[in-house]
Amino acid sequence: MSGRTSQKKDGKTPKATGAGKAAQAKLAPKMKAKAKAKAKAAPTSAPDASPHIAAQAAPAPGFDMAAMSADQRAVVEKLSMNLARAALTAQGAIAEMALRQADRPAALSLDPFHVAPALTEVMGRLAAQPDRMMRAQADLFARYLDLWQATAQRLGGQAPDPVAHPARGDKRFLDPEWSENPVFDVMKQSYLLTANWMNSLVAEVDDVDPMVKRRVEFFMKMLTDAFSPSNFLASNPAALREVMTTGGESLVKGMENFAADLERGGGQLSIAQTDYEMFKIGENVATAPGKVVFRNELIELLQFSPTTESVCEIPLVIFPPWINKFYILDLRPENSMIRWLSAQGITVFVASWVNPTAELADRTFEDYMREGIYAGTQAAMDQCGVDRVNTVGYCIGGTLLSSTLAHMAAKGDKRIASATFFAAQQDFSEAGDLLLFTNEDWLKDLEQKMDAGGGVLSGQSMADTFNALRANDLIWSFFVNNYLMGKEPKPFDLLFWNSDQTRMPKTLHMYYLRKFYGENALAKGELILDNVKLDLGKVKTPIYVQSSKEDHIAPARSVYKGAKLFGGPVTFTLAGSGHIAGVINAPAAHKYQYWTHEELPASLTAWHAAAKETPGSWWPHWIEWLKARSGGQVPARDPAKGKLKPLGDAPGTYVKVRS
Secondary structure, three states: OOOOOOOOEOOEOOOOOOHHHHHHHHHHHHHHHHHHHHHHOOOOOHHHOOHHHHHHHOOOOOOOHHHOOHHHHHHHHHHHHHHHHHHHHHHHHHHHHHHHHHOOOOOOOOOOOOOHHHHHHHHHHHHOOHHHHHHHHHHHHHHHHHHHHHHHHHHOOOOOOOOOOOOOOOOOOOOOHHHHOHHHHHHHHHHHHHHHHHHHHHHOOOOOOHHHHHHHHHHHHHHHHHOOHHHOHHHOHHHHHHHHHHOOHHHHHHHHHHHHHHHHOOOOOOOOOOOHHHOOEOOOEOOOOEEEEEEOOOEEEEEEOOOOOEEEOOOEEEEOOOOOOHHHHOOOHHHOHHHHHHHOOOOEEEEEEOOOOHHHOOOOHHHHHHHHHHHHHHHHHHHHOOOOEEEEEEOHHHHHHHHHHHHHHHHOOOOEEEEEEEOOOOOOOOOHHHHHHOOHHHHHHHHHHHHHOOOEEOHHHHHHHHHHHOHHHHHHHHHHHHHHOOOOOOOOHHHHHHHOOOOEEHHHHHHHHHHHHHOOHHHHOOOEEOOEEOOHHHOOOOEEEEEEOOOOOOOHHHHHHHHOOOOOOEEEEEEOOOOOOOOOOOHHHOOOEEEEEOOOOOOHHHHHHHOEEEEOOOHHHHHHHHHOOOOOEEEOOOHHHOOOOOOEEOOOOHHHOOO
């Protein structure tokens, strides 16, 4: 049975936000059964099908069925029947989607990416340089001549080198047919030549505002990725092979998956990335034992059970991003950072952020500072009977933590003994492609969407934005697998967590996007919280900064610029991999590597040139730094026996609220 989820219950479609969506994960069996029922309602033989559909699925005129063997006729009939069933399933799903959309307001913008002005400017600049265009066109034509020549040589029995190669890490063309079959090989190379030409043409434009050019580059990459031959049934050898092998059943399953994803998205396509029914929070993810020891409107503070007889005196309080759930730190026992830290003799607290509803739409960044960082650290100190804590801020949680450190520095509050940042930014001048989603036109659309949602931004909207940054991996690969191949997405705890996005309260989210991404106010020393002007240069707290070499959300060069803003001692580490795998890399996995260097020269390039590379996880390097700032040993702390009365077992209640 599919692990798809649905928003439809008892024949009623809930709104895009609100309590109705919280129950969608429980409705997958009903939704999938409905899709299958529609498919089974299709005729069981080709002659009984709709004449139009049957004409499309039937063999071409003049094809002599009588001359075929009984087995061959059975294969053709099965294929025709399944093509008809797939078409009817798709038609039914699209018709239902149209009905659901009929009473909704029109799209907020015909140009949702607000790329038209930028595209006009870039294309105008290209048109003003006819000599460059002529050279570019001549170069493309020459490359096509090389491709045609190589194809002719191959058909003549030779083995010429390919003219165009997929980029390193491009998984779209891994099927052997893309290289072994001359037809598909030509499709692949022709696409790569054209896509690379279009992308490089934009990238080489001169005298255009860098942000304007980046916007067009991003859009052009999305466009060329969408038109990859791997995304179409007729030009995808693996999908065609699956159709023939299954007699068309793969297409029927694919259209069932398509219908299920439309229903799960409430009439909008929400491509499933994993089998959501395979994972249960508190049962096979987020299983580290512990207690909820504090709760307010914004956080539940979890204290995890010790696994050593003694622990370091100063506890560790972790503040994950509020855009996701905390259990990225506790997916499985073998890669759980929470369990690993406990095994190192650290008393671990984690803030589990609320999944806000419309009632919290007006909560501010200052509220998250007071009721998150200030309240969470105070509760941990009360629970352990200490006057200091070590802290971690991950991603957005790190931006909040660094802002709070500057606020504490101004107030003379010295409760934080050290701060560690995972993939967190303070300087947003080089914040990567997410900057493209924060211009004022985009933000106005976002505000309208949040107003329509009752003052919160849906978790799905956030997921769509992040998926767009890695469309081939997080959109098109699942489009091909789920729909063209008719397969169910594989169970993958990381993608289950990735899909478990939280809602964003309007006031907080718009402030964050405008002040940090838009104005870069913290780095410039212009951010004011609680009537205090923040200056990171006044933060003397020892700082450990982790960045990841391939991070596309918090690029390493951006994180490095932020590290240089602090006024105290800073240890900077560069890990292999990206935003998630670069952070969650347990030593037992023996994966990737990390770089260290004691100095902080002017640029990341200079730092990396002098850095030492070490294979494996950066966690052991960090724990040595952390323990040096964690005091002496004290008896292990039982979460159930502290000064704060337990409010329930970990992972708590906030983490289980679905968007």
